[in-house]
Amino acid sequence: MNARNTLGINEKGHLSIGGADCVDLAAEFGTPLYVFDEAYIRTMMSVYRDTIAREYGDGLVLYASKAFSCEAIYAIAREEGIGADVVSGGELYTAMQAGFPAEKICMHGNNKLPRELRYALDCGIGLIVVDSDSEAEDLERECAARGRRQDVLLRINPGVEAHTHAYVQTATPDSKFGFSVASGAAKSMTEHILRCPHLRLRGFHCHIGSQIFEKSSFAVAAEKCLAFMAQLRDTLHFEADTLNLGGGFGIWYTDKDEKFTPEKYADYLRTLIRAVKEGCARFGLGLPRLMIEPGRSIVGEAGITLYTVGAIKEIAGIRKYLAVDGGMFDNPRFCLYRSEYTAVLANRAAEPSRELVSVAGKCCESGDLIGVDMALPKAERGDLLAVLSTGAYNYSMASNYNRNFIPPAVLVKDGKAEYIVRPQTPEDLVRNDVLPARLRR
Numbered sequence: 001m002n003a004r005n006t007l008g009i010n011e012k013g014h015l016s017i018g019g020a021d022c023v024d025l026a027a028e029f030g031t032p033l034y035v036f037d038e039a040y041i042r043t044m045m046s047v048y049r050d051t052i053a054r055e056y057g058d059g060l061v062l063y064a065s066k067a068f069s070c071e072a073i074y075a076i077a078r079e080e081g082i083g084a085d086v087v088s089g090g091e092l093y094t095a096m097q098a099g100f101p102a103e104k105i106c107m108h109g110n111n112k113l114p115r116e117l118r119y120a121l122d123c124g125i126g127l128i129v130v131d132s133d134s135e136a137e138d139l140e141r142e143c144a145a146r147g148r149r150q151d152v153l154l155r156i157n158p159g160v161e162a163h164t165h166a167y168v169q170t171a172t173p174d175s176k177f178g179f180s181v182a183s184g185a186a187k188s189m190t191e192h193i194l195r196c197p198h199l200r201l202r203g204f205h206c207h208i209g210s211q212i213f214e215k216s217s218f219a220v221a222a223e224k225c226l227a228f229m230a231q232l233r234d235t236l237h238f239e240a241d242t243l244n245l246g247g248g249f250g251i252w253y254t255d256k257d258e259k260f261t262p263e264k265y266a267d268y269l270r271t272l273i274r275a276v277k278e279g280c281a282r283f284g285l286g287l288p289r290l291m292i293e294p295g296r297s298i299v300g301e302a303g304i305t306l307y308t309v310g311a312i313k314e315i316a317g318i319r320k321y322l323a324v325d326g327g328m329f330d331n332p333r334f335c336l337y338r339s340e341y342t343a344v345l346a347n348r349a350a351e352p353s354r355e356l357v358s359v360a361g362k363c364c365e366s367g368d369l370i371g372v373d374m375a376l377p378k379a380e381r382g383d384l385l386a387v388l389s390t391g392a393y394n395y396s397m398a399s400n401y402n403r404n405f406i407p408p409a410v411l412v413k414d415g416k417a418e419y420i421v422r423p424q425t426p427e428d429l430v431r432n433d434v435l436p437a438r439l440r441r
């Protein structure tokens, strides 16, 4: 189980989330079903918000909405007083539909489309992170036409790449994101933006990776960004006032990962804050406005997915498959990254694990698995399987592959659940189909 009070086993031996019995949730809403615990989400948002406010001062937490985007999550972020980052016109539209303040939104993307940039300007977005020469040109032209100046950051690649428990510093960064500091591209692009009369360069953005447990990697990235800022001050007389260090804090998926309490996440942030303060003192820089963009660590462990076990197939001497009513269309992360998860039989959650099974989806793909060698009690058809820590990058990467329905999502508060994403219907599946007259019968 995760390290918060989100999940528990109730007196009936059922898995509970946010005080709601998973068996009751499945009976009321059906499966597959995404379930989110609101208290968990709010705790994480407020931990980041309060730590920055108390220990740094001028800063803003931006919820990285790519992790899970729907109107309710933006409404919660708005109520918690944090900002949001978006990476497409679609995420921005969703945030605007939820009444999110545009001035607290920061837009990313390595290839923002001209129409996405125009929409962002129409909304009055707070910050746009410039990630290519052509985008700077498009943005300058659009802003000139509107007679306004837009605040922007420049995405830089400081040459630190971190994954899970390790990080590397690399002098020859190969990434579709950002401008390399080492190659001089970041400095040239800074000069270019400073020459654009309708762009106001506030500072820099970097994001070094995701699911990172190595605290020092953030500190190294911060240090490198500050060194770059000092170099620009000395050579271009440009003093940046904003530093956005991206997201990436790791979460618990299996017992190979650490279990972090909210206080431990505050510690991560303290390490980063200390690095920024020390770096600024060393380079003689004023403290910039500090931004971070956590996504996974806010919603990942807040969410689980409930499935019903269907076909069970044992291949003697090879493996046993439990097939569920979901699969890669609601959770493509195993197919994409071989990501590992922990599963629980939610209707028999107190029973000890007895066997290792592979959990298969229902898609017509051999690789459609949720996990291999997952430890479970002996499951039977009709059992309720909960896959834990599915709140991030599951719904947001879901598809209608094989014309399966993307599952609905419910939000649990004080033991009560309500829809935040309604179930799809067969009509939704054909909504955008067009049958040319010559093919009709």
Ligand SMILES: Cc1ncc(COP(=O)(O)O)c(C=O)c1O
Pocket (backbone or CB within 6 Å): 064, 066, 067, 085, 108, 207, 209, 210, 211, 246, 247, 248, 249, 293, 294, 295, 296, 297, 392
């Ligand atoms: C630019 C940027 N910011 C923030 C995030 C959020 O990262 P995480 O969900 O790991 O916190 C990502 C994710 O890859 C990202 O690309």
